[in-house]
Structures are given as C-alpha cells and as structure tokens.
Amino acid sequence: MTTPTYSVTRSSQAARVGAVLGALVLILLIAAPWWAGRADMRLMGELFLYLALASLWNLMAGYAGLVSVGQQAYVGFGGYMLFALTMFGGLHPIAAIALAGVLGALISIPVAVLIFRLRGAYFAIGTWVIAEVFRLGFAQVSSLGGGSGSSLPVAIVKSLASKRAMRESLSYWLALGAAVLVITAVYFFLRSRKGLALTAIRDNETAASSLGIDIWRTKFIVYVVTSAFTAMIGALIFLQKLRISPDAAFSVNDWTAFVIFIVVIGGIGTIEGPIIGTLVFFLLRETLADLGTTYLIVLGVVAIVVMLKAPKGLWGLIRSRFDIQIFPLGYRVLKRDKP
Amino acid sequence: MDWLNAVVQGTLLGGLYALFAAGLSLIFGVMRLVNIAHGDLIVLAAYLGLTVTTATGMHPLLALVVVVPVMATIGYALQRGLLNQTLGDDLLPPLLVTFGLSVIIQNALLEGYTADPQKLSAGALETASFDLGGLTLGVLPALTFAIAVVVIWGLQRVFYHTPLGRAFRAVSDNQDIAQLMGLNRRHIFGLAMALALAVTAVAGILLGIRTSFDPSIGGGRLIFGFEAVIIGGLGNLWGTLAGGVILGVAQTVGAKIDPGWQILSGHIAFLIILAVRPNGLFPRISA
Numbered sequence: 001m002t003t004p005t006y007s008v009t010r011s012s013q014a015a016r017v018g019a020v021l022g023a024l025v026l027i028l029l030i031a032a033p034w035w036a037g038r039a040d041m042r043l044m045g046e047l048f049l050y051l052a053l054a055s056l057w058n059l060m061a062g063y064a065g066l067v068s069v070g071q072q073a074y075v076g077f078g079g080y081m082l083f084a085l086t087m088f089g090g091l092h093p094i095a096a097i098a099l100a101g102v103l104g105a106l107i108s109i110p111v112a113v114l115i116f117r118l119r120g121a122y123f124a125i126g127t128w129v130i131a132e133v134f135r136l137g138f139a140q141v142s143s144l145g146g147g148s149g150s151s152l153p154v155a156i157v158k159s160l161a162s163k164r165a166m167r168e169s170l171s172y173w174l175a176l177g178a179a180v181l182v183i184t185a186v187y188f189f190l191r192s193r194k195g196l197a198l199t200a201i202r203d204n205e206t207a208a209s210s211l212g213i214d215i216w217r218t219k220f221i222v223y224v225v226t227s228a229f230t231a232m233i234g235a236l237i238f239l240q241k242l243r244i245s246p247d248a249a250f251s252v253n254d255w256t257a258f259v260i261f262i263v264v265i266g267g268i269g270t271i272e273g274p275i276i277g278t279l280v281f282f283l284l285r286e287t288l289a290d291l292g293t294t295y296l297i298v299l300g301v302v303a304i305v306v307m308l309k310a311p312k313g314l315w316g317l318i319r320s321r322f323d324i325q326i327f328p329l330g331y332r333v334l335k336r337d338k339p
Numbered sequence: 340m341d342w343l344n345a346v347v348q349g350t351l352l353g354g355l356y357a358l359f360a361a362g363l364s365l366i367f368g369v370m371r372l373v374n375i376a377h378g379d380l381i382v383l384a385a386y387l388g389l390t391v392t393t394a395t396g397m398h399p400l401l402a403l404v405v406v407v408p409v410m411a412t413i414g415y416a417l418q419r420g421l422l423n424q425t426l427g428d429d430l431l432p433p434l435l436v437t438f439g440l441s442v443i444i445q446n447a448l449l450e451g452y453t454a455d456p457q458k459l460s461a462g463a464l465e466t467a468s469f470d471l472g473g474l475t476l477g478v479l480p481a482l483t484f485a486i487a488v489v490v491i492w493g494l495q496r497v498f499y500h501t502p503l504g505r506a507f508r509a510v511s512d513n514q515d516i517a518q519l520m521g522l523n524r525r526h527i528f529g530l531a532m533a534l535a536l537a538v539t540a541v542a543g544i545l546l547g548i549r550t551s552f553d554p555s556i557g558g559g560r561l562i563f564g565f566e567a568v569i570i571g572g573l574g575n576l577w578g579t580l581a582g583g584v585i586l587g588v589a590q591t592v593g594a595k596i597d598p599g600w601q602i603l604s605g606h607i608a609f610l611i612i613l614a615v616r617p618n619g620l621f622p623r624i625s626a
Binding site: 061065067069114115117118120121122124125126128129132133136137139140252253257260261264268293294296297299300301303304307308311 | 372373375421424425430431432433434435436438439440442443446447449450558559561562565566569599600602603606607609610613614617
C-alpha cells in the first residue's frame with residue numbers, strides 16, 4: 001500500500017523550461033550587436049524600453065489597482081532630468097540616469113500623497129492632471145529650451161562612447177538591461193512578503209485590509225518604486241532620441257496609451273502578459289504603421305474587443321487552456337506516491 | 340479694474356467649463372462611470388457642428404437643432420451597444436474601454452477632418468460686446484454662461500422633478516432593487532448617456548465658436564471638466580458650476596500674471612483644493 005505524500009512547490013516543468021529558454025534568448029539578445037543590423041538593434045532597443053514601461057504599468061494597474069493614465073509624467077521627468085543633469089550638472093549620462101530615478105522617486109512622494117485622495121477612475125484622470133502640470137512646468141524652463149525643447153550636446157553624447165557603433169551597442173545594452181532589471185525586480189517583488197500583500201489587495205481589498213495589510217502604504221510603495229523606474233526608463237528613451245521637447249516628453253499617446261494597449265492585449269495582472277503584449281504591439285506596428293491613423297484606430301478596437309471578450313488578455317487565454325505559468329508566483333501542491 | 344475684469348471674464352469662461360463638466364457629472368452620478376472619451380466627444384460635437392454649418396450655411400447656434408439629437412442618439416447607442424457591457428464591480432473595463440474609445444474618436448476625426456485647426460464662424464456674435472458697470476463683456480461669453488446656468492437648472496429639474504429623474508436616482512442608489520421595481524437599467528443608462536451627450540453637444544458648439552479646435556484637444560477638455568467636477572464636489576451640479584467658475588477665474592487671473600501660466604494656474608488651483616478639501620467644496624455623495 002502506498003501513502004501519498006504532499007509537497008508544496010512554486011516551480012513547475014514549464015517554469016524550468018521557460019527559465020532555460022529565457023536564459024538562451026537573453027544570451028542571444030546580449031550578443032545582438034554582433035549579429036543584428038543597426039536598424040534592427042534600434043527597433044529592439046525601443047521594444048525593450050516599451051517592455052519595461054509595460055511591466056511597470058502592469059505592476060501598478062494589474063496588482064496595486066492604481067490605474068494611471070499619467071505615467072508620461074515620469075517618462076518626461078526622467079528625460080528632462082537626463083538633459084538637465086548632463087548639461088548643467090556635468091554628470092556622465094549613466095550617472096544621470098540613475099540620479100533621474102532617485103529624483104523621480106522623490107517627486108512622486110508628494111504627488112502620491114495628493115492624488116491618492118482620488119479613487120478609481122478619478123485617480124486615473126488625476127494622474128493625467130499631474131502629467132499636464134509637469135509638461136506645462138517644463139515648458140516654462142527656458143534654459144531647457146522652453147516649449148520648443150532642446151538637443152543633447154554632442155560632447156555629452158560622445159562622453160558615452162567615442163565611436164558610433166559602440167554608442168549604439170551601449171544604448172542597446174542599456175535598454176535590454178533596463179527591461180531585464182524591471183522584469184526581475186517585479187518578479188522578486190511579487191514573490192516577496194510585500195508582493196503577497198499586493199496580490200491579496202488585488203483579489204479583495206476589504207479582505208486584505210481585515211488581515212492587517214496596510215493598503216495605503218503598500219500602494220504608496222508600489223507607486224514610488226514604479227515612478228522611480230519609469231523616470232529611469234524615460235531618461236534612457238531620451239538618451240536614444242537625443243532630443244527632447246515638452247510635447248514629446250509628456251505625450252499621453254506614446255507613453256501611456258500604447259503601454260495600456262500592450263498590457264491589456266497581453267494580459268493584465270500577469271508578468272508574462274506585458275511580454276506577449278509588447279511582441280504583438282511591435283508586430284502590429286511594423287506591419288500596419290503605413291496605415292497611419294487607421295493603425296491607431298485598429299489598435300483601439302483590438303484593445304476594446306480584448307477587454308470585453310477576453311479580459312485576461314492573450315496570456316489569459318493561453319493559461320486557461322494549458323495551465324502553465326512561466327514566472328512561478330503561486331504555490332501548487334504536488335502529490336507523490338511513496339512506495 | 341484690470342483684476343476685476345480678469346475675475347469677471349474668468350467667471351464667464353467658467354460657464355463653458357461647467358458645460359464640459361455637466362455631462363461628466365451626470366453619468367458619474369447615475370452609473371458611476373467615468374468616461375475618458377468625454378473630451379473627445381465634445382470635440383466630435385464641434386466637428387459635427389462644422390459639418391452642418393458648412394453643408395447648410397446655418398448659424399452654429401441654429402445647428403444645435405441637428406447636433407444635439409445626433410449626439411444624444413450616439414450616446415444612447417454607445418451606452419447600449421458598448422458601455423453597458425463594461426459596468427460592474429471591476430473598475431478596469433469601463434476605464435480602459437473609454438480610453439480605447441478616446442483614441443478611436445481622436446484618430447477617426449484626424450482621418451476625416453485632418454489636423455488643421457477649425458473654427459465655427461458665428462458672424463457678428465463672435466465680436467459683439469456690451470458695457471456693464473465700466474467693464475466690457477463679450478456677448479458670446481455672457482451667452483455661454485447663461486446657457487450653462489439654464490442647462491444646469493434644467494438638469495437639476497429633470498433629476499428631482501420628473502419620472503426620468505426618479506429613475507436616474509433609483510438606479511444610482513441601487514441598481515438591483517431598481518431593476519426589481521420594473522426599471523430596465525440598461526435603458527435608463529442609455530437615456531442618461533443620451534442626456535449627457537446632448538449637453539456635450541451644446542458644450543462642443545460653444546467651444547467651437549469661442550476658439551479654434553483640432554482633433555487632439557479632447558484630453559485637455561476632459562481635464563478641465565474633471566477639475567470642475569472635483570472642485571465643486573461629486574454629484575452636485577450647482578457645485579460643478581461653481582467648480583467651473585473657480586477654474587475659469589484661476590486661469591484668467593493666472594494669465595494676467597503671466598500669459599504662459601494660464602492653464603498651469605488652473606491646474607494648480609485644482610491641486611490646492613484637492614489638498615485642502617479632498618471631497619471638493621460642496622460634496623453631496625462620496626465616490
């Protein structure tokens with residue numbers, strides 16, 4: 001007779017296969033400067049930065065229930081900090097990116113205290129007001145070019161690396177590194193004690209609160225951390241673009257609408273969702289971009305249909321069919337028969 | 340006198356913002372829906388006005404006869420066909436669907452009317468003015484303010500003195516019990532959205548006469564309307580008018596100090612009120 005024993009595990013076959021495959025893909029991507037063309041590398045760099053933004057927005061909206069349509073505030077803030085710190089502070093661009101993150105966290109604290117007074121959808125529009133305040137505020141700073149913006153001086157660009165090929169590789173690696181860093185950070189955050197609290201809040205705020213979770217504090221931490229990372233990504237984006245203006249830096253379409261579509265289409269509230277969403281988004285963009293505005297209409301329609309018909313997105317469809325999780329967050333009970 | 344002038348002009352401007360906000364306030368009150376596409380619908384109304392006036396040569400204010408019913412129909416269809424499906428306990432679907440809608444409307448307008456700024460021409464009304472106690476007031480801003488007062492009075496009347504208003508209040512209080520009492524909430528929501536977009540049509544036409552517009556300005560209008568709602572306090576229509584006036588005055592006074600600060604000072608006034616009175620100045624319901 002055999003007595004079944006039970007063991008609790010987080011890992012699964014899919015996760016192990018996923019980890020090995022992920023590592024192989026990562027090695028391949030790190031080596032991209034040796035096998036990919038310049039245009040491809042640029043595109044992939046942009047893809048990684050969108051992936052990072054989408055993962056961050058997903059952490060806020062999908063887990064903390066903070067639906068923001070104003071993340072462009074921090075993208076633009078980070079971009080402007082990169083310009084200000086390198087041009088007037090004399091910092092090396094990479095140091096400026098790190099410092100932009102710190103400043104992004106600092107500025108997000110009073111912002112959070114203020115807009116956390118708004119709930120739900122009103123919170124969303126409140127974040128947009130903040131982004132508008134940032135945009136109009138930076139447009140008043142004449143040393144940064146005012147409303148028409150400014151370009152990054154050549155000397156600063158050259159301080160990154162003197163040769164163009166090296167510069168391009170470096171900015172590609174920074175983008176890749178940012179995406180990997182953000183996804184890893186989100187993954188380990190969600191596996192931690194705080195992450196468990198966050199998942200509890202996502203599932204039922206009242207129940208979580210009755211278990212002693214400080215909801216305001218948990219959401220506040222998520223907001224500040226997300227803002228810091230978003231500001232760093234923003235700095236990276238404008239290091240690639242080399243030119244900044246208030247309208248480009250605080251564009252609601254570029255830095256929020258697309259990001260929301262990515263997360264919704266891929267699957268909100270999962271780590272895998274933004275990855276799939278980003279791939280689908282870039283696939284659509286590269287094939288339909290010639291259509292101009294029609295492309296954006298198509299994107300809006302796709303997002304609405306997904307939200308109504310498959311609210312868990314593409315990854316939700318896959319998961320309900322195959323029951324796999326590549327980034328193991330939940331625990332599962334395994335039954336083993338003992339001889 | 341200059342300052343008094345700025346305050347009076349800001350008050351009149353506030354009428355327009357109250358019209359932006361009234362529709363937003365109405366649908367939030369009835370179905371707790373925040374419509375991110377609201378600003379784009381205002382712009383859509385302005386473009387419909389443009390089409391009607393250029394096709395028939397009508398005066399833009401007369402074009403309201405066409406635009407108001409069209410927008411109301413769009414509202415009813417939109418609510419029954421799309422937005423009703425998003426309502427529920429979850430916050431995300433309505434938010435993201437209306438956000439998608441906003442992008443669709445904006446780009447469809449871009450496709451149909453190009454990005455060129457347009458304006459509704461109202462002839463002599465645009466420049467007409469009259470003197471009042473040493474101040475010179477534009478007829479159009481004064482008319483806008485008067486219309487705002489009438490619209491809000493009318494909405495208030497509908498809400499508290501008609502069977503339709505009773506139905507609105509009933510579904511707002513408790514959807515399930517209202518349904519049990521024989522109200523079809525899907526139909527009621529459709530009517531609420533129709534009424535909201537009828538008001539939006541008025542706001543869009545008055546916006547189009549006052550300033551030039553292009554497909555991208557919807558987001559800004561949404562924000563002004565939203566700020567007026569929050570300043571005034573949720574669920575209070577007269578409060579919304581007061582909120583619009585405060586926002587308008589903050590903007591004109593800010594512009595008086597430095598022209599670059601017009602919009603920014605409106606936002607700052609909003610943030611200060613949010614910090615001091617998070618529920619707005621005259622709250623009636625809590626969100």
